[in-house]
Every structure is written in structure tokens, then in C-alpha cells.
Amino acid sequence: MEVPTDGRNLQKNLGCAAHALSAFKPLPDQSMNDPVLLRELEKLDPAIAFRAVQNHTHHTWAKTFHSHPTLYIQPHSLAEIQKLVHLARRCRKRLVVVGSGHCPNTITCTSSWMVNLDEYSEVLRVDRDKKILTVQAGVRLGALNREAKKCGWTIPNLGSIDQQSIAGAIATGTHGSSLYHGILSQWVHSLRLVLANGEVVKCSAKQNKDLFQAALVSLGALGIVVEVEYQMVPATNIEWVQTLQSMDTILDTWDTDLWIKAEFTRVWWLPYVHRAVVWRAQKSRKEHVAPKSNWYGGAIGFHTYHILLWFSNYVPRILPAVEWFVFGMQYGFSTGTSITAVQEQRTGLLMNCLYSQFVNEWALPLSKGPETIRRLSAWLNGRESESGIPFSAKGIWVHSPIEVRVSDTSKHAGQARPFLDISYEDGPTLYLNATLYRAYGIDPPCKDRYYEAFEWLMRDVGAKPHWAKNFLTPHRSDFEEMYGDKLQSWRGVRSEVDPEGLFVGEWLRENILEAPCKEPLDCEEVEVSRTAWGKERGGGVEWFGKQASPSAEGLTRRSVSSGSSEESFDQVVGAEIEDSRLFDSMSEDQGSSVHDEEFYAKPREDAESDMDGTNVFEKM
Known part of the structure; x- marks a missing residue:
């Protein structure tokens, strides 16, 4: 309790x-x-x-x-x-x-x-047999992982950051990058929500299933999520290797071992130099090994790129040269160079998001990745007719990198699937994220036309935008077409619980x-x-x-x-209130209470101290 x-x-x-x-x-x-x-x-x-x-x-x-x-x-x-x-x-x-x-x-x-x-961010119950934590919904992912470490556990998968609350990460369909994992809500056993009428309702795959499927990606529209029952896995180190490769190599290995060689794989695409940084991580029993230091990878690289991005707002045509210089200084000017390290999974999966930014990420079938990347590359490099995108690329230069990630929810068919899950249930999902930095708070001049062209291409290949990003063109009718009956089911639940x-x-x-x-x-x-x-x-x-x-x-x-x-x-x-029907299903919960365990999450304490991405560019 x-x-x-x-x-x-x-x-x-x-x-x-x-x-x-x-x-x-x-x-x-x-x-x-x-x-x-x-x-x-x-x-x-x-x-x-x-x-x-x-x-x-x-x-x-x-x-x-x-x-x-x-x-x-x-x-x-x-x-x-x-x-x-x-x-x-x-x-x-x-x-x-x-x-x-x-x-x-x-x-x-x-x-x-x-x-x-x-x-409202305490750990409430610990089920040591099943490795399940029940937490108040305000706990941040980083704090949850630090507390889980005390039990020898960790969150199974993370996105690029761990600063979100557990409720917020679930509500927007947050995902990492692995064909061995789906989105973060995959690991939710149950939720409790305070509805608009003040009642607290528990939902799971077996109890109030429609509400559960709506609440797994709720967009904050159903009520206030107050409690999350979440599955953990044994804590472990991961050994990661980051390598600079040509885009030809990326596309040639797309359907073979690019995404399955390791449990976690991310790609950062550099469109002007036609290369990509491939980051792979696998669970390891090796001791902690810090990444090799690089004099450019810390504050010098951080501020250099920031200043160059700011200058490019006034002279955009320098951006291809900026890409060549900045990422060449960090990763080398020829393919094959690598960086490796062994870190805790809970921190090793994280990256530094650098500066204020616009993020425009879409999900599409993984099989359409090579075609989509080739078309976008053609447009960005001035070959408009080859791209098939009906917008002029003249005068448009964009920021790097373009983030390429994956997930696979099709392997978890037995679980309750969110009505508004942006991933594809019949196969692996690819996520393309067109990031634009707001250097010193200034919006880049390419934003509107770049995103208009990017989103046109995404819709042309049947993609769907991530809910928690800066998409511009889709609206109600587009989402009705994308989600069909599932959107209607979500709307029905929402109308019932918040009329x-x-x-x-x-x-x-x-x-x-x-x-x-x-x-x-x-x-x-x-x-x-x-x-x-x-x-x-x-x-x-x-x-x-x-x-x-x-x-x-x-x-x-x-x-x-x-x-x-x-x-x-x-x-x-x-x-x-604590003795009312609001906790009528408490007897279903297994494990010790937080009071007995003296087990508390403290989201604000040392929130950044565990971040291994000190050297900014070692992991983008």
C-alpha cells in the first residue's frame, strides 16, 4: 500500500x-x-x-x-x-x-x-519473484532505474533519454531501437487512473481491457495515470561498438544482419557525406570500460557544432561542409573507425540530445527503409526528379544526423496492443527522425519546406508520425485513415471515461x-x-x-x-479513501509493500550524475 x-x-x-x-x-x-x-x-x-x-x-x-x-x-x-x-x-x-x-x-x-x-513518485511494491515494480506515475525513468538497481534489475529498454516520467513515456508511445523489443508500454502489466469523475480504476490485459489498450498510449486524454505496474529484467552491462560506415554498406546489409547483429542497434545517417554512424550494443559480463577519450568529443565539440549551426542560419550552404568537418573530427574522415565501451545498460543506452531542437519522427515498415532513404537522399542532394518528391530542394540544406531506429511489436502478439501504437503489428518498424537544431533559440530557415517535403515522402510510403514530435501536415482525417477502427475504439473509451x-x-x-x-x-x-x-x-x-x-x-x-x-x-x-473501493483489486497484487522494504524513488536526487554520455559526440 x-x-x-x-x-x-x-x-x-x-x-x-x-x-x-x-x-x-x-x-x-x-x-x-x-x-x-x-x-x-x-x-x-x-x-x-x-x-x-x-x-x-x-x-x-x-x-x-x-x-x-x-x-x-x-x-x-x-x-x-x-x-x-x-x-x-x-x-x-x-x-x-x-x-x-x-x-x-x-x-x-x-x-x-x-x-x-x-x-508523486514513490516505488510502492516490489515483487522479487516476478521482477515487477509498482510505482507512482510521476517517477522519472532514470530514478526508477536507480531504484531498480537496488534489486539487481533494470528497465528492459530505453529511448535516447531517461528524463521522462514513466507515465509520460508510456502515454506517447516512447520506444528504443531494437528488433528484439517493442515500445516501452510493452512491459506494462497494469495501470491505475483517476478518471474525470474522480474514481480510480485499475486496468490490465485481463481487467478493463479496452481501457488498458487505450491508456497504453493515452496522450493524456483519458485521466491521470497514478500507478504503473512494470516488468523489469536483470541488471547487466552492455558492450557497445560505434562504427563509421558508408551508406552503401548500410543499405546492402539492411535485409541481412544490420539490425539483428546485436540486441540494440541505432544508426545516425549523414546525408551529405553519404555515411552513417552505426551503434550496436549487446549484453555483457565484462567490467566497466570507459570509451576512449577524444579531445574534441567534450565541450570543444559541443560548442563548435553549436556555433556552426548558428552561423548556418545566415549562410545555410555551409551545412554540407559543417557535416564533413564536425563528424569527421569525431569519427574520422574515412570509414571503418570505431569507438567501444562497456557500461551499465541503464546508462549505456542513453545519448546526449545536445541543443534545443525540432524532432519530426515517423514510423514505417522496415522493409521500405532502403527505398525511403534513397529517395530522401536524392532530394537532399538536389536530385529532385529521382526522389519523386514534388517540392523544390533548391536552397535547402539541413542538419545532421538523421536518426534511424527500429522496433518490433509483431513478436509480442499475446500482449494487449495499444489502440494508438504507431508501430506495425505485422512486421518490424523503422523510425526516421528528421532533427533540426534551434541553435541559440533560432529556428533554422529550412524547417518549413524540409518538413513539408519529408512528411510528403513519409505519407507516400505509408508512414505514421510519432505522437510526441513536431509533425506539421497530418490532421484528423489523416489519422482516421491511418488508424481506422482502432482510433474509433480509442475515441469510444475516451468519451466514456471523460464525457x-x-x-x-x-x-x-x-x-x-x-x-x-x-x-x-x-x-x-x-x-x-x-x-x-x-x-x-x-x-x-x-x-x-x-x-x-x-x-x-x-x-x-x-x-x-x-x-x-x-x-x-x-x-x-x-x-x-485508502480503504475504499479505489483499491478493490489490491489483493491481486503480489510482493512486499514499499513501507516494509524502505524502498523509495527520488527523481530529483543526482538526476544527471549517472549519465555516461559526458563526451558529447561519443554517442550522438
């Missing part, structure tokens, strides 16, 4: 609603003096804190978008999460849950209420949800405007929204079930 909070901590943590309100400095809209909010707060147990602050500015990690939520809320307990959900619904305020902000589009932008679960749109914003409406028949949902937020920030403010776009419903008066009583009315929730949200 969750570790209980004693009375002293409760008082210390702003247990009294009156004290909470007195601590705020109201914004011009008098958010905390909202009579509806004050009235609703009076109805609820003041011992359950409502930890809201104002004057918070949210931005994506890359600072591509900025927004100003009316309230920024960091709950510490399940009861606090239920309380804020109840208040938001009664006050007609959209809720957005954010973690590290690594999703670079506007899906987390809001002028309404924003929730962050960094303070009033408590978790619905503009990005979801424009891309995923059906067009509104008449009016927006009662709690839905709509976009009002965007304002570009100048260079002096670091660039990016400022986003503004408003609630679709003009007032919280006239509250409707649509509910998910007969037990979901406001009255029933008011009774449940009190001090007896």
Missing part, C-alpha cells in the same frame, strides 16, 4: 485550505478568488491539500512552445489528485498533466490548470478527436492565439487558450456510471 502520511506531515504540507488560499498572490483574473473554486473548496476535506501556485510559465524542453497555466498543481497523494480532479470538473477547468516537457508540440500547452506529478472533456485541448481536438457536432465539450479548452517570441526571449511560440464553457454555472450531471455523481465522490474523497 501507499506509505501513509502522519498528522504532522499533513499539517506541514499545507493541510488547511484557508492557509493555502492566504499564501497565493492572485493574478489579474483573480483565479484563486474565483467564487466557484472557493465554494467547491469549502465542500471538501480541508486536511487534503490543494497545492496550487500561480505565475507559472510552462515550456517544452526545447522551448518551442510556452504557455501560462492559471494554476500549477503538484499533488503528493492520491487523495490530493482526486481532489484537484473534482475541483477542476466542478469549476469547468481543463486539466493537463506534464512531466519533463520533452514532448515538443502544443499537447501540454494550457491557460487552464496544469498538474505535475514529480512529488465532459476535462482532459481535452486544442491539439487533441484538431488531430485525434472527432469534429464536434455542435459545441465543444463542457470542460474543453480551445486555442485563442499564438505569439512568436523574439530572439531576446529565446525564441519559440507563446500559446494562449480559453475554456470553451464560459462559466461553471449550470453544471451538467453526465456521469460515467451510477456511482460517479458528485455526491458519491464527496463521500469517497475524505480520509477513508
Whole structure:
């Protein structure tokens, strides 16, 4: 069970609603003096804190978008999460849950209420026999791996970073690069969510299966994920080898051993020099061996590339020469040069993302990789007719590298598959990521036309965009065609658990949800405007929204079930919450409690200290 909070901590943590309100400095809209909010707060147990602050500015990690939520809320307990959900619904305020902000589009932008679960990040239960950890959803992947190490375990696979929360990584379909693994949600045994009516529901492949398949890639639109039951594997070292190869070699070995020679394989494609860096890693019992040092691979290389990228905004035609120089200095100017190391898997799989960036990644069948790469290469190198892409490449020079990764969810047919899984269920999946850096906060001049051409090619080969990236051209009708009945199933679940749109914003409406028949949902937020920030403010776009419903008066009583009315929730949200039906399936869970194990995740402690990618370019 969750570790209980004693009375002293409760008082210390702003247990009294009156004290909470007195601590705020109201914004011009008098958010905390909202009579509806004050009235609703009076109805609820003041011992359950409502930890809201104002004057918070949210931005994506890359600072591509900025927004100003009316309230920024960091709950510490399940009861606090239920309380804020109840208040938001009664006050007609959209809720957005954010973690590290690594999703670079506007899906987390809001002028309404924003929730962050960094303070809800403990490990709850440890099943040592099955190697399963049950955690609160705010725990970051890096912190989870550090705690798992205490049991001799690790997360089976990672993407390029471990800064996301476990809930955020699952919600957007995060993946690594291995034909022996699917996406990260493959390893989820069960989830618990707080729905829009305040109820907590557990779902798994055997319990509430439709909700489970929708929640495995939820896009934050179903409720607040509060608990994740996740499969671990034995901790191990990996030995990795990174080699510079020609693109001809890459394409010639594509269908033979390129992707199966090792458990983990990534490729960074350098389109102007027609080469690629191939990174392979295999589990190993060898002792830790640091990569060979390179005087250029640390701060010198980092700042040199950054400055050259900045200069290329004004003289774009230097980018092919920049690619030759920067990657030649790091990997050598001839093919065959290699770097090797032995590191812990939990850190060895990570890479340094370098600078603020746009990321535009699409998934396509692995078998279409060579054709797609040849066509994109032809376009980038000025051979437009050979590429078949109906956009001019004249004057377009792009950044390097283009990231090439893989996964295979077709080998896990017995597991519940997310409705919105971007990978292909009938074979391996290839991911192409066209990264563009925002050197010193400046958007590169090639962005719009490059991404327009890139996305046209991706759609031409039947690809689908990654949810947590900067795609530009696809919209609702395109996703309906891409996902068909699975999107309809996801929409059906979403409408059932959140009929009033408590978790619905503009990005979801424009891309995923059906067009509104008449009016927006009662709690839905709509976009009002965007304002570009100048260079002096670091660039990016400022986003503004408003609630679709003009007032919280006239509250409707649509509910998910007969037990979901406001009255029933008011009774449940009190001090007896831990003993209520919200944990009715606790007896199904195996393993010791975190209280007995004294086993806690601390996401902010030494968050970066385990990062092996100190030398920036050793692993891109």
C-alpha cells in the first residue's frame, strides 16, 4: 500500500485550505478568488491539500512552445489528485498533466490548470519473484532505474533519454531501437487512473481491457495515470561498438544482419557525406570500460557544432561542409573507425540530445527503409526528379544526423496492443527522425519546406508520425485513415471515461478527436492565439487558450456510471479513501509493500550524475 502520511506531515504540507488560499498572490483574473473554486473548496476535506501556485510559465524542453497555466498543481497523494480532479470538473477547468516537457508540440500547452506529478513518485511494491515494480506515475525513468538497481534489475529498454516520467513515456508511445523489443508500454502489466469523475480504476490485459489498450498510449486524454505496474529484467552491462560506415554498406546489409547483429542497434545517417554512424550494443559480463577519450568529443565539440549551426542560419550552404568537418573530427574522415565501451545498460543506452531542437519522427515498415532513404537522399542532394518528391530542394540544406531506429511489436502478439501504437503489428518498424537544431533559440530557415517535403515522402510510403514530435501536415482525417477502427475504439473509451472533456485541448481536438457536432465539450479548452517570441526571449511560440464553457454555472450531471455523481465522490474523497473501493483489486497484487522494504524513488536526487554520455559526440 501507499506509505501513509502522519498528522504532522499533513499539517506541514499545507493541510488547511484557508492557509493555502492566504499564501497565493492572485493574478489579474483573480483565479484563486474565483467564487466557484472557493465554494467547491469549502465542500471538501480541508486536511487534503490543494497545492496550487500561480505565475507559472510552462515550456517544452526545447522551448518551442510556452504557455501560462492559471494554476500549477503538484499533488503528493492520491487523495490530493482526486481532489484537484473534482475541483477542476466542478469549476469547468481543463486539466493537463506534464512531466519533463520533452514532448515538443502544443499537447501540454494550457491557460487552464496544469498538474505535475514529480512529488508523486514513490516505488510502492516490489515483487522479487516476478521482477515487477509498482510505482507512482510521476517517477522519472532514470530514478526508477536507480531504484531498480537496488534489486539487481533494470528497465528492459530505453529511448535516447531517461528524463521522462514513466507515465509520460508510456502515454506517447516512447520506444528504443531494437528488433528484439517493442515500445516501452510493452512491459506494462497494469495501470491505475483517476478518471474525470474522480474514481480510480485499475486496468490490465485481463481487467478493463479496452481501457488498458487505450491508456497504453493515452496522450493524456483519458485521466491521470497514478500507478504503473512494470516488468523489469536483470541488471547487466552492455558492450557497445560505434562504427563509421558508408551508406552503401548500410543499405546492402539492411535485409541481412544490420539490425539483428546485436540486441540494440541505432544508426545516425549523414546525408551529405553519404555515411552513417552505426551503434550496436549487446549484453555483457565484462567490467566497466570507459570509451576512449577524444579531445574534441567534450565541450570543444559541443560548442563548435553549436556555433556552426548558428552561423548556418545566415549562410545555410555551409551545412554540407559543417557535416564533413564536425563528424569527421569525431569519427574520422574515412570509414571503418570505431569507438567501444562497456557500461551499465541503464546508462549505456542513453545519448546526449545536445541543443534545443525540432524532432519530426515517423514510423514505417522496415522493409521500405532502403527505398525511403534513397529517395530522401536524392532530394537532399538536389536530385529532385529521382526522389519523386514534388517540392523544390533548391536552397535547402539541413542538419545532421538523421536518426534511424527500429522496433518490433509483431513478436509480442499475446500482449494487449495499444489502440494508438504507431508501430506495425505485422512486421518490424523503422523510425526516421528528421532533427533540426534551434541553435541559440533560432529556428533554422529550412524547417518549413524540409518538413513539408519529408512528411510528403513519409505519407507516400505509408508512414505514421510519432505522437510526441513536431509533425506539421497530418490532421484528423489523416489519422482516421491511418488508424481506422482502432482510433474509433480509442475515441469510444475516451468519451466514456471523460464525457465532459476535462482532459481535452486544442491539439487533441484538431488531430485525434472527432469534429464536434455542435459545441465543444463542457470542460474543453480551445486555442485563442499564438505569439512568436523574439530572439531576446529565446525564441519559440507563446500559446494562449480559453475554456470553451464560459462559466461553471449550470453544471451538467453526465456521469460515467451510477456511482460517479458528485455526491458519491464527496463521500469517497475524505480520509477513508485508502480503504475504499479505489483499491478493490489490491489483493491481486503480489510482493512486499514499499513501507516494509524502505524502498523509495527520488527523481530529483543526482538526476544527471549517472549519465555516461559526458563526451558529447561519443554517442550522438
